[in-house]
Amino acid sequence: MTTTTLFELPIVRPHRFIRAALSLVAVAIISTSTTGCGLLGRGLSGGGSRELSAANETLLKPTKRNPTQLTLQSTRILPKPEFGVTPEVQEELDRLMTRERGTVLRILDENAHHYEATKKVFEGQGVPTELLSVAAVESGFNPRAASPAGARGMWQFMKSTARLYGLKVGKKQDDRLDPKLSTMAAAKHLRDLFVNFQDWHLALAAYNAGSGAVNRVMTSEGESDFWELSRSGRFPRETRKFVPRVIALSLIFSDPSRYGFDSVNAIG
Numbered sequence: 001m002t003t004t005t006l007f008e009l010p011i012v013r014p015h016r017f018i019r020a021a022l023s024l025v026a027v028a029i030i031s032t033s034t035t036g037c038g039l040l041g042r043g044l045s046g047g048g049s050r051e052l053s054a055a056n057e058t059l060l061k062p063t064k065r066n067p068t069q070l071t072l073q074s075t076r077i078l079p080k081p082e083f084g085v086t087p088e089v090q091e092e093l094d095r096l097m098t099r100e101r102g103t104v105l106r107i108l109d110e111n112a113h114h115y116e117a118t119k120k121v122f123e124g125q126g127v128p129t130e131l132l133s134v135a136a137v138e139s140g141f142n143p144r145a146a147s148p149a150g151a152r153g154m155w156q157f158m159k160s161t162a163r164l165y166g167l168k169v170g171k172k173q174d175d176r177l178d179p180k181l182s183t184m185a186a187a188k189h190l191r192d193l194f195v196n197f198q199d200w201h202l203a204l205a206a207y208n209a210g211s212g213a214v215n216r217v218m219t220s221e222g223e224s225d226f227w228e229l230s231r232s233g234r235f236p237r238e239t240r241k242f243v244p245r246v247i248a249l250s251l252i253f254s255d256p257s258r259y260g261f262d263s264v265n266a267i268g
Contacts, residue, residue, distance in 0.1 A: 078127055088230070089248050101261075121184055127187045138154070153174075153178075154179055155183065157176045193207060196211055204242065205239050207242075209236055230243070
């Protein structure tokens with residue numbers, strides 16, 4: 001089963017052109033997304049890779065931030081997400097507690113050691129550990145997961161995204177399969193998305209659909225609330241399912257007994 005999990009330059013002097021080109025790389029990073037193999041559920045995204053946003057598309061929305069602000073946000077501890085139980089999240093919780101209970105138990109029991117290792121990386125990067133459930137949705141914390149679309153690893157990175165975050169991808173070496181290196185890249189990617197959108201729900205949507213797609217929907221609807229945008233039907237179906245599923249897994253991981261998983265300990 002698969003999930004898709006996705007200019008114009010001013011005239012500058014030669015020594016400034018390098019900096020301008022590096023800026024384009026940063027824009028490309030948050031425009032690209034991942035493709036997941038989605039062990040939890042089916043059909044979340046149809047298995048296709050995501051394209052970069054159209055040229056000249058403004059990615060820093062809803063607000064623009066100067067380089068000083070971006071530098072500060074690249075090092076600070078990011079705020080924890082405020083995950084509530086909406087009807088969409090409740091639907092995912094019900095599914096995970098019943099039809100997909102066995103999958104959740106396998107993650108909690110068999111793959112908890114991967115969770116603990118990735119948790120240390122996120123803590124070191126100042127990224128909320130509640131977001132580790134992204135890896136659960138993408139791969140069930142399986143470091144060697146692969147999708148037909150070409151995504152690999154625990155975080156289901158496509159080659160282009162992996163390379164933008166410094167991972168080596170080739171015939172002899174594929175850092176996407178390295179739990180620590182890929183988790184470091186995932187933490188940086190999620191940080192970039194949060195700095196871009198200043199909202200974890202929108203950041204998660206962008207992890208699945210790409211920043212460009214999320215920005216287009218926000219601009220079209222004149223709305224920045226994820227749930228309102230999701231209910232408008234403008235996001236792809238896989239994105240509308242991906243975000244509440246990540247939230248549902250995060251809630252279960254933080255308090256398994258509350259959701260009927262009494263035989264295991266919390267890994268949140």
